[in-house]
Amino acid sequence: MDQNTFSTFGARLTIDLDALCDNWRSLRARLSRGQCAAVVKADAYGLGAAQVAPALYRAGCRHFFVAHLNEGIALRPVLPVDATLYILHGIHPGAEAECLHHRLVPVLNSVPQIEAWQALALAGNQPLPAVLQVDTGMARLGLDAEDFARWVPAGLIGLDLHFVMSHLVSAEALHSPFNRLQLDRFRAMLTHLPGVRASLANSSGIFLGADYHFDLVRPGAALYGVAPVAGQTNPMRQVIHLQAKVLQTRSIAAGTPVGYSHTWTASRPSRIATVAVGYADGYLRSLSNRGAARVDGVSLPVIGNVSMDTLIIDITALPEGRIREGDLLDLADPTHGVDAVAAHAGTIAYEILTSLGQRYARHYVGGEAG
Numbered sequence: 001m002d003q004n005t006f007s008t009f010g011a012r013l014t015i016d017l018d019a020l021c022d023n024w025r026s027l028r029a030r031l032s033r034g035q036c037a038a039v040v041k042a043d044a045y046g047l048g049a050a051q052v053a054p055a056l057y058r059a060g061c062r063h064f065f066v067a068h069l070n071e072g073i074a075l076r077p078v079l080p081v082d083a084t085l086y087i088l089h090g091i092h093p094g095a096e097a098e099c100l101h102h103r104l105v106p107v108l109n110s111v112p113q114i115e116a117w118q119a120l121a122l123a124g125n126q127p128l129p130a131v132l133q134v135d136t137g138m139a140r141l142g143l144d145a146e147d148f149a150r151w152v153p154a155g156l157i158g159l160d161l162h163f164v165m166s167h168l169v170s171a172e173a174l175h176s177p178f179n180r181l182q183l184d185r186f187r188a189m190l191t192h193l194p195g196v197r198a199s200l201a202n203s204s205g206i207f208l209g210a211d212y213h214f215d216l217v218r219p220g221a222a223l224y225g226v227a228p229v230a231g232q233t234n235p236m237r238q239v240i241h242l243q244a245k246v247l248q249t250r251s252i253a254a255g256t257p258v259g260y261s262h263t264w265t266a267s268r269p270s271r272i273a274t275v276a277v278g279y280a281d282g283y284l285r286s287l288s289n290r291g292a293a294r295v296d297g298v299s300l301p302v303i304g305n306v307s308m309d310t311l312i313i314d315i316t317a318l319p320e321g322r323i324r325e326g327d328l329l330d331l332a333d334p335t336h337g338v339d340a341v342a343a344h345a346g347t348i349a350y351e352i353l354t355s356l357g358q359r360y361a362r363h364y365v366g367g368e369a370g
């Protein structure tokens, strides 16, 4: 993006596709067998599926997951034909032909979804590709134990079953006994489907060890730099760099209140900067009086309430004159990553990424080579 264009934006979101691909390769390197997919739902966690998915394809990824059928329809033309694109939500009633037409593979989550896909297979007189999801404890999507016992495997005629999958509830908690319980339940179900390949692990699940890897792992968050294991050093590279422009600076006297509802008041003479990012850019309002920007390695607190389009930073810690109108402050960078922002906001990094929105000047770097 040239400077001329950037001059019309308030902030820049740089997305490092080399770091993304390194993350994918390092996750794959943890597997002793099986393949490493990429979850690119929600526009690749807000970072741009049309850029992210082809970069991962060039790095060697051949299995991609989105949530909605329409996400799959949009992404299908962007990926070469030997990439498989799975729809986690399966198919809404009546959309089966559309799914088939676009060569998308549904994750079948319920008996009615299975039946509808089978009916289409029967009508076309050819088995149709599918993934079967079973519920091992999240109670969210997939056949429960009862439906499974009644339906599987006899009820799977007409399906070319690529994988049977389930999803972990708290894989980021390395020592949660629920991980093992889900693994045992999953294995018990798999004994009824001999020869069918299996998939259980999300990003965090990969770090639970080889027992959890099966034939395909489905990382999302870790690809985008989110820490996969709670309480441990993050082994992933940061993928985003968020920089926002200073709109104005001012010096205020001790006792001056700042921002909407005056939730912050200067306790000493202060220099402050108004920055062109707000909650409409995914810089959550819960970061009011809690977030931080960085300049020259110095952490500078967000003061007062975050507004829709602006936030205010206390820059008193920097030498006078260091920050001027038009300068860039870092709101997320390799040293202060998405997990740190999320911790300040009282949420998870997933929500920070997927909230970023469309107002940034987006700048993609790297991702060309294999």
Ligand SMILES: *Cc1c(COP(=O)(O)O)cnc(C)c1O
Pocket (backbone or CB within 6 Å): 039, 041, 088, 166, 167, 201, 202, 203, 204, 218, 219, 220, 221, 222
């Ligand atoms: C979102 C999702 C993933 C990816 O999870 P991460 O924690 O982001 O790695 C994997 N599988 C399913 C079923 C999902 O919904």
